[in-house]
Amino acid sequence: MPRERFLKQSLGAQFANIKNARILVVGAGGIGCELLKNLVCTGFGEIHVVDLDTIDLSNLNRQFLFRHAHIKKSKALVAREAASKFNPNVKIEAHHANIKDPQFNVDWFRSFVIVFNALDNLDARRHVNRMCLAADVPLIESGTTGFNGQVQPIRKRLTECYDCAPKETPKSFPVCTIRSTPSQPIHCIVWAKSYLFNELFGISEDQASDLDHTSDENNKEEIAELKKEAAALKEIRASMGSTEFPQKVFDKVFTQDIKRLLGMEDMWKMRKPPTALDFETVNAEAANVDRQTLADDQKDWSLAENFAVFADSLIRLSDRLDKLRAAQETGNAPPILTFDKDDRDTLDFVAAAANLRSITFGIETKSEFDIKQMAGNIIPAIATTNATTAALCVLQAFKIMRGDWAKAKMVFLTKSTERVINKESLRPPRPDCGVCATAYARLVINTEKTTLESFVKDVLVKKLGYNQDEVEVSNNAGVWYDPDMAMDDNDNLEKTLSEINIVNDSTVIIRGEGDEGERVNLELSISNMELDPSAAAATSESFTLVPDLQTIPKKTPAVTATTTDSAPSNGHNLPTRTTAKRSADEAELDNDQTAKRGKVAEEKKDVTVVEDDGAIMIDDD
Amino acid sequence: MSTNDINMLSNGDTMDQLNGALDTHDAAAETVAAIAQAQAMSADEIALYDRQIRLWGVQAQERMRSANILLISVKALGTEIAKNLILNGIGSLTIVDSEQVTEDDLGAQYFVREEDVGRNRAEAASERLQELNPRVAVRTDSSNILTKDQTYYAPFQLVIACDQNLETMATINAACRLANRPFYASGIHGFYGFIFADLIVHDYIIERETSNMPATIKQETATRSIVGVTTKKQNGKNIETVTKREIYSPLLLANTSPLPDDIIRNRRKMRSVTPLLPCMRALWDFERDVHRLPAQNSKEDLTVFTGMATNKLKELQMPIESLTAEFLRSFLHNIGSEIVPTAAFVGGRLAEDVINVLGKREQPIQNFVMFDGENFDGPIYPLQTFLQPNGLGSVPQVQLTGLEEVQMQNGHANGLPINNAISSAPADGQNSIQGGDVETIAIE
Structure with a gap:
């Protein structure tokens, strides 16, 4: 077939395997669309694609399988339609669903020869990583940010898994920084989005994920004052809809609260004190504001312009909440509004309120365009980076499918003057990884006499330190003990090991579901020990572990970010690396070592780490 | 470009704004207003390009938006470049391709279908390329690019030639120099590809x-x-x-230039120079001498090509062991083949460079990228010879x-080309095949 001529020429005998391959693409967004095109055109026989998202206008600059007419439709389904046309010989199955849904279980994952991650969030990436480890299927993980992109092939027991390297967690801010002593635009944006907006239109601030309450104890008095402030704001909320409402809100947060803070003189010894705003003055100035400039989200609004947007959006939001109340049936919970970066009313309010607060604290203001990015965690994304990254994913797949793991690499796009891609050899799994590490040991035990109960209690809990409520015991015959089966309901406990097929020369898998500090997963080879009364008397234990337990590592934290990870070595941290700043002048850095040192130190100050929806990740050193 | 942008005004927000601004139905005034409107980006347009404007800013986007690009040949590689430029919102793309869609195109040129076989390739591909972004004017030209003189190139801000032989690339490059237009050339062979830039x-x-x-x-x-x-x-x-x-240097000079001093003087760097570089140079010589690509199963072609590659290796002062039998075999197997992942990488990287050049930001490619998709290599070599009056x-x-x-x-830099002269003759007589140096390499 002429369609296959070049594939046969370049791929040779491997092409036959590709034609029969059943593969999974998780995500049909920026990388996903490009991946599907590449995979369909290289003739992969059956491609499944999963995505729960729908198409948005801002996707169309890079997700090239989608058109304007597809906005609001399922990404997975539209992508299947569009990509099918590239090659009639390929079968595509689309799932408009969440990859974490139970239907996508380990057996389902096991039915693919390779899985591609084309995701935009940490949580789903981790989930697929675990599923691929459990199913023992190779995973090609990828990510992009701006001009940066990277690809990481993952194989159980052979390479690092996605969680072997620590991942940066979303950044949160101490309550007092947000409510009393902001010093950066982001503090004012979080205040507007997570405090003011929620107190007026949503649910109370305490539920906001970007507020850190850990140091509340040390600031008891201030926290108590802040609680009073919030309570007063709730009273003002009751007057919503009245003509005085905007002034009441303004007076409260930009005049009274600021004056109260000013009264706390200790607070301003080392900091620049805020300046309270006056409603009448600003209101009078705002009368002359040109409405046209308010539509320009690139512009830096003046005080009066911010005020005009603030007052206007406050009324718009009040009206909406009013209409929701009127429409709702009695007896239900009162309606609320939630912040959405694409909802103009909520964005206007948050942008204007944040800037007004910045002005009172002498912090630089931001354009609405920039605030949208910071409040909505928008990642800059372009067509070319997705195209080149997805291309590298498929080139990796060719190597993995023919078992040539030596040629599979960790690959990064780079803006160096010397090369367009950087590569690193894949690293072996981290022996203490909380997700993929498995230790191997031999257990010599009497399988005829030892019951499962004593195996769990004496060997696993007492000797090895697993948590009785979080450990799972399984072998090729099934799961015999797991945390969800309470001790009392487990009929197997009375059985001896040999009765549940744990016999000489068999293997038992011990999987701890607990957190760091616990031992990694364990594969125990069993040797039956004939009971010899004299031997048993000689030792206190009726079993022997070879080698001894010191060699079985404990899990290390896989979640918390470490500061050393942004080191220039490029480590092994996917989200950190995708967001590693490649300044526009890296070209010069290549030639100027002195400047480089200066620059590396500066990099940590940058405020752009963005990943995942719903959480702000900012380095605020 | 203006036709397209005016058409664009017939729907959506832009039209509403336009109606508000106009009191009369005077056609001339309407045109003037439409052009003025077209010059500033609409809110709808900013929303569409939101994620990329966040990377390079409105100013760079506006520069791209007013750019007319010429793309020569729209096979697998050209399609990727066209797709990316259109998605990113350049002003217009003119695709020149005098060839017909063949059955071979169906594998990697994903914007043509079976029913297009026999049609002009530019015309067939442009229909689906246009659907990617109605704001971009996509035009086609089915004539032979070699019939054009420099006046043809003048209306374009930038010219990209794909999958051409060296002679054609050099001719286009020379015309671009005369018209003072930046020029990119690129090609792919299976897992291998290259990008060349002459931005003058x-x-x-x-x-x-x-x-x-x-x-x-x-x-x-x-x-x-x-x-x-x-x-x-x-x-x-x-x-x-x-x-x-x-x-920059023009292609013919770059193609005979030595590796830069910092690489030649460094043994470690010298050892890691990709054998793809001498192989690409040898392939261009082969095409020039034999007027076709080496045939897959011809022992004679293999011998000739191997000799040429060895010569190029020596010219570049690369260690002889750089060019292994394994690499040579793999390269020869891939000659003439087009696969989408390579096209996507090479075309994607080239389009990224074009976008940044139009936006006047970021370090551009200087001046040869060699892409090896088998080994994940993508070195950039500045291959330059600058001609002085004394030669x-x-x-x-x-x-x-x-x-x-x-x-x-003021950001209005428009430096004059320092040197428009292009030498069309090979740098010296050492390109001829020296039979004695040919290594025997078994090809399966």
Whole structure:
């Protein structure tokens, strides 16, 4: 077939395997669309694609399988339609669903020869990583940010898994920084989005994920004052809809609260004190504001312009909440509004309120365009980076499918003057990884006499330190003990090991579901020990572990970010690396070592780490 | 371009704004207003390009939006380049391709279908390319590019030639030089590909916080210099705006240029120079001499090609062991093949460079990228020979006049090409095959 001529020429005998391959693409967004095109055109026989998202206008600059007419439709389904046309010989199955849904279980994952991650969030990436480890299927993980992109092939027991390297967690801010002593635009944006907006239109601030309450104890008095402030704001909320409402809100947060803070003189010894705003003055100035400039989200609004947007959006939001109340049936919970970066009313309010607060604290203001990015965690994304990254994913797949793991690499796009891609050899799994590490040991035990109960209690809990409520015991015959089966309901406990097929020369898998500090997963080879009364008397234990337990590592934290990870070595941290700043002048850095040192130190100050929806990740050193 | 943008006004927000601004139905006034409207980006347009504007800013987007690009040949590689440029919102794309869609195209040219076989390739592909973004004017030209003189190239801000032989690339490059237009050439062979850039003289701007070593006007490398520095205070930080300039060689000179000194003098760097470079040069020689690509199963072609590649290796002063039998075999197997992942990488990287060049930001490719998708290699080599009046190669010195410096600082730099001369003859007589050097390499 002429369609296959070049594939046969370049791929040779491997092409036959590709034609029969059943593969999974998780995500049909920026990388996903490009991946599907590449995979369909290289003739992969059956491609499944999963995505729960729908198409948005801002996707169309890079997700090239989608058109304007597809906005609001399922990404997975539209992508299947569009990509099918590239090659009639390929079968595509689309799932408009969440990859974490139970239907996508380990057996389902096991039915693919390779899985591609084309995701935009940490949580789903981790989930697929675990599923691929459990199913023992190779995973090609990828990510992009701006001009940066990277690809990481993952194989159980052979390479690092996605969680072997620590991942940066979303950044949160101490309550007092947000409510009393902001010093950066982001503090004012979080205040507007997570405090003011929620107190007026949503649910109370305490539920906001970007507020850190850990140091509340040390600031008891201030926290108590802040609680009073919030309570007063709730009273003002009751007057919503009245003509005085905007002034009441303004007076409260930009005049009274600021004056109260000013009264706390200790607070301003080392900091620049805020300046309270006056409603009448600003209101009078705002009368002359040109409405046209308010539509320009690139512009830096003046005080009066911010005020005009603030007052206007406050009324718009009040009206909406009013209409929701009127429409709702009695007896239900009162309606609320939630912040959405694409909802103009909520964005206007948050942008204007944040800037007004910045002005009172002498912090630089931001354009609405920039605030949208910071409040909505928008990642800059372009067509070319997705195209080149997805291309590298498929080139990796060719190597993995023919078992040539030596040629599979960790690959990064780079803006160096010397090369367009950087590569690193894949690293072996981290022996203490909380997700993929498995230790191997031999257990010599009497399988005829030892019951499962004593195996769990004496060997696993007492000797090895697993948590009785979080450990799972399984072998090729099934799961015999797991945390969800309470001790009392487990009929197997009375059985001896040999009765549940744990016999000489068999293997038992011990999987701890607990957190760091616990031992990694364990594969125990069993040797039956004939009971010899004299031997048993000689030792206190009726079993022997070879080698001894010191060699079985404990899990290390896989979640918390470490500061050393942004080191220039490029480590092994996917989200950190995708967001590693490649300044526009890296070209010069290549030639100027002195400047480089200066620059590396500066990099940590940058405020752009963005990943995942719903959480702000900012380095605020 | 204007036709397309005016059409665009017939729907959506833009039309509403336009109606509000117009009191009469005077056709002339309407056209004037429409053009004015078309010059500033609409809110709808900013929303569409939101994620990329966040990367390069509105100004760069507006520069791209007013750019007319010429793309020569639209097979697998050309399709990827066209797709990316159209998605990113350039002003217009003109695709020149005099060939018909063949059955071979169906594998990797994913914007043509079986029913298109026999149609002009540019016309068939442009229909689906246009659907990617109605704001971009996609035009086609089915004539032979070799019939064009430099006046043809003048209306374009930038020219890209795909999958051409060296002679054709050099002819287009020469015409672009005469019209003072930046030129890219690119090609793929299975897992392998290359990108070449001749931007003549290209200025670009870098804005950054001033470090403890503020930028000064100086020569940075053989080809790059800093030609302007301005500083400003912004939010309490010192921001410097640095204008850099890259100077280029035309393809024929680049193709016979040695590796840069810093590589030749470094044994480790020399050992890691990709064998793809001599192989690409040898392939161009083969095409020039034999007027076709080496045949897959011809022992004679293999012998000739191997000899040529070995010569190129020696010319480049690369160690003989750089070119292994395994690499040569793999390269030869891939000659003439088009696969989508390679097209996507090479075309994607080239389009990224084009976008940044139009936006006058980021370091551009200087001047050869060699892509090896089998080994994940993508080195960039500055292969340069600068002609002086006496014919000796040397590095040009930057000498700024006061006026030029002001222009740089205003971001309107438009340096004159320092040298339009192109030598069309091979650099010396050493390109001929030297039979004695041919290694025997078994090809399966």
